[in-house]
Amino acid sequence: MNNKKWQGWGAGEQAEQHYLVQPRALAGGGDVRHVSEFLRASGWREKSKKGGPLLMQSPDRTVRVAYDPYVLPGGWTINGPADGRNGEWSAHLGRQTPVEIVAGLTDALTRPRSAHASNVWAPLQEQQWHTRLEGENFLATSPDGTAWMQYLQEADGAAMWWTGAQDQQGNGWTATFTPNTPMHLVQALSAELARPDPVMRPRGRVPLSAQIRTWSVSVTPSQLGAWQQARITAARAAVWAQSSVRLRTSARPHTPDGGARTLR
Template structure:
């Protein structure tokens, strides 16, 4: 079949109305492909069935990410099995968790861990979140009071990370097991606290008195270029990681024996 070019692209394209939404925590779920396309470009396997929920698997098969908008309560499930020094952990994020905030965690899964000690509260405090410590528990709330991040202990002694945003029925919650690597929780909190607005198309902006919006006209080619830049960055990082791994010397390489040197028999 001969492919035809979509008339919405190129010189004849028409601008589309979008909205910049702030705070981002109340912007609604957004396009799931913001997460899935980055993972796919980073070498993750797409295990989804046609027409079914999203299922992604890490290259080493230790982490699985699922997004199911049909089940109740629905949303994101991220699970990592135990391996080596890593304990089993999982995270559950509500369906209306903005994909830009979800990507804070999922993007970090594709990057090597830095040597710096992670601090979940640092990104929040940098954005003037109010932090309160009560014994082993800690609660941070956004300046407008719509979002929170909490580490708490239940009466039975179990601990968990709990976070979310709420405004008159429009919102979401997320939880992380205490074994979740701290640098991943920090990556999530950094995106949660970011003051940068996120973009949503017309008709996809939640009804909320607590959000601020700015109307912008965007060309489809601009949207595609922004998306492609993110995918290209993921591919470049994956290529660099694979190249570094393939360049490492084999640990079980046999010692070099000069040609013509006789081997001594025992």
């Protein structure tokens, strides 16, 4: 998408009604450009066919992020490569997974992996989620009971990560991750899932649910554009910083003409 579409509309623009929605896990899908534009600004290439579902490919062509709303149940699919010890991995997130939570995982795909060991449960426990062991399965549930994160292990040894959210009317979403999905990606998603701050949705895009709380706010198109542009700018800055590090580490030490000399 042309980045100019994210710029403000200028003087005389009219404020539009939006809503802050909490908890974020029940806010509905949102605008997929929250995910795709960040990936594009991070150097990812769009491989979507005209009029078809969204398909983004990493710069090294090893990871793909797809969003298909035209099939049932539809939603997000992320595929990654084998790393030598483990085979290919994949994640599948339902169509109503909030884009802010999806971006927890997809944004992490653009960053170098941390040297620290990953802990999926840490962000949840920091936000007072309830954790417990059920047989061979470890489960964490949000304080209001609407969202969960679970590590499932079957009797045959098969295992997977399973997360999601659901209100009392049965509305919500689920997501599954193969057991070899890189742990830092699952942790990045759990961190966004656990965040207590609300997310914004335009009028007409707020789910009907007795479990959500909303606050009406007036927002101008230029404000929305500026917020999105700030996210894009941050992605580009990260790419530039990573490129600078690679250039510095790959640069050869300079040797003066005539070679090294020994001072006496």
